[in-house]
């Protein structure tokens with residue numbers, strides 16, 4: 001089993017930045033990409049608010065550039081998925097799908113995953129109309145009516161993106177006020193192809209062999225229902241942190257990593273977790289900001305802390 005100075009789990013902006021800093025500090029560094037190389041930004045069409053890209057940068061391109069930069073300093077990128085982590089002994093050990101490895105310092109940057117609505121039909125129509133990624137699946141709905149669920153920035157961003165190709169976009173929101181910021185709100189409200197279904201939640205989905213045909217909307221005020229003809233439904237109702245591996249149910253031996261009630265990893269201001277030598281960065285430890293730039297910032301901090309930790313060990 002190969003032992004690295006630093007192993008980073010996750011390849012979004014947090015993991016990628018940690019890899020740049022750790023490798024540049026001459027630490028042997030491995031980054032395990034996980035199931036979505038490039039992390040959540042790689043599923044975004046255009047990132048417009050990351051400094052240094054005045055015209056914006058495509059999500060997948062940003063992932064590639066960060067990887068290139070980290071590799072330049074000697075970081076290894078392992079396209080693998082971690083199955084279990086053993087924090088009971090040092091160096092920490094990881095069982096992966098293809099290989100096992102050990103780390104003197106571990107940086108967890110596994111990010112977060114899109115939240116689901118939790119209605120039974122959601123699974124039935126997954127990949128047959130229901131999606132959590134407009135950038136990935138929007139093109140399948142060229143000239144067709146679609147809907148987006150949610151009232152936050154993600155929902156508005158998806159709606160604006162989908163309006164380029166769909167015939168009509170309905171934003172379904174459970175309240176009558178949007179959570180998203182003013183810029184995206186304005187863009188969505190001013191787009192003639194975008195409509196809003198206020199005070200509504202998705203109660204059911206209907207379709208045929210070809211896929212989704214209708215969503216049943218339930219009014220959150222009086223419980224009445226109505227149908228909306230759509231062929232695509234994009235769910236953008238927030239995210240949950242990817243910390244399943246670290247929950248007691250995962251059966252990992254050794255001390256438990258401290259998680260908050262929502263499942264986010266608890267860290268101090270210096271990205272240190274309750275286990276010495278284990279750091280967390282990015283969305284997996286951040287329920288508040290969830291931006292590529294804040295993730296990159298904490299990835300940098302985690303790598304600096306890991307470097308100091310290894311120095312303290314001599």
Ligand code: NAP
Pocket residue numbers: 049116117149150151152153154155157174175178179180201236237238239288289290291
């Ligand atoms: P979010 O801000 O948590 O918004 C989630 C939305 O989904 C809310 O409107 C919420 O309704 C609704 N919702 C939650 N659970 C629901 C359910 N079970 N059924 C129906 N609706 C439900 O999540 P987000 O939009 O993914 O954004 C997360 C963070 O990333 C935010 O800080 C955001 O600013 C940031 N972000 C920024 C950008 C950008 O700046 N370009 C783009 C994307 C995301 P309520 O409003 O009623 O709670």
